[in-house]
Amino acid sequence: xxxxxxxxGPFNVPEGATVAFNCTYSNSASQSFFWYRQDCRKEPKxxxxxxxxxxxxxxxxxxxxxxxxxxxxxxxDSKLSDSATYLCVVTSDSWGKLQFGAGxxxxxxx
Amino acid sequence: xxxxxxxxxxLFRKEGQNVTLSCEQNLNHDAMYWYRQDPGQGLRLIxxxxxxxxxxxxxxxxxxxxxxxxKESFPLTVTSxxxxxxxxxxxxxxxxxxxxxxxxxxxxxxVV
Numbered sequence: 544x545x546x547x548x549x550x551x552g553p554f555n556v557p558e559g560a561t562v563a564f565n566c567t568y569s570n571s572a573s574q575s576f577f578w579y580r581q582d583c584r585k586e587p588k589x590x591x592x593x594x595x596x597x598x599x600x601x602x603x604x605x606x607x608x609x610x611x612x613x614x615x616x617x618x619x620d621s622k623l624s625d626s627a628t629y630l631c632v633v634t635s636d637s638w639g640k641l642q643f644g645a646g647x648x649x650x651x652x653x
Numbered sequence: 654x655x656x657x658x659x660x661x662x663x664l665f666r667k668e669g670q671n672v673t674l675s676c677e678q679n680l681n682h683d684a685m686y687w688y689r690q691d692p693g694q695g696l697r698l699i700x701x702x703x704x705x706x707x708x709x710x711x712x713x714x715x716x717x718x719x720x721x722x723x724k725e726s727f728p729l730t731v732t733s734x735x736x737x738x739x740x741x742x743x744x745x746x747x748x749x750x751x752x753x754x755x756x757x758x759x760x761x762x763x764v765v
Binding site: 577584586592630641643644646 | 693752
């Protein structure tokens with residue numbers, strides 16, 4: 544079983560709609576959680592960290608459910624520019640070796 | 654400019670040749686990482702280093718080698734033993750601990 548699993552999508556979303564997707568992780572000792580965004584043929588860039596209490600950054604909301612071992616990302620009022628692959632990232636050791644999911648593709652359509 | 658510089662951006666090599674990918678950073682980060690990404694797949698860790706003169710194998714180290722002689726530099730050599738080297742290679746740095754990583758722009762290696 545992979546350490547970090549994501550629905551690959553694509554999630555086809557009309558502009559202005561809301562989309563949400565999850566990521567599950569297998570290591571219950573995982574310590575830190577992040578969402579990265581990756582555009583086609585580019586490097587991943589940090590979108591947001593995920594905190595235990597949940598956190599929001601503009602139109603983006605991230606949640607962590609430790610009991611069920613998943614994190615989620617919700618995008619409200621989707622923009623065309625939100626089209627990308629969203630990577631779930633988990634660290635599971637003291638110095639922070641990052642484990643990446645394969646990514647969820649989001650396509651926002653006019 | 655502050656950041657992570659990977660070079661070259663595109664690299665073509667003949668099968669059987671070793672090739673070295675450069676990664677330089679001026680962020681003063683202790684941790685450096687090399688990842689490989691294949692089309693439609695996530696990033697897989699090749700090697701990582703927490704400190705100068707020390708590095709550890711990641712999940713797919715076979716056919717690769719690294720060195721960490723300076724804090725700023727973490728070059729990756731793709732050897733002829735790597736069976737399928739064509740991929741997108743990403744270097745990342747971080748402060749260690751449970752913190753995020755920052756990526757260079759990547760090197761696309763094509764072996765023909």
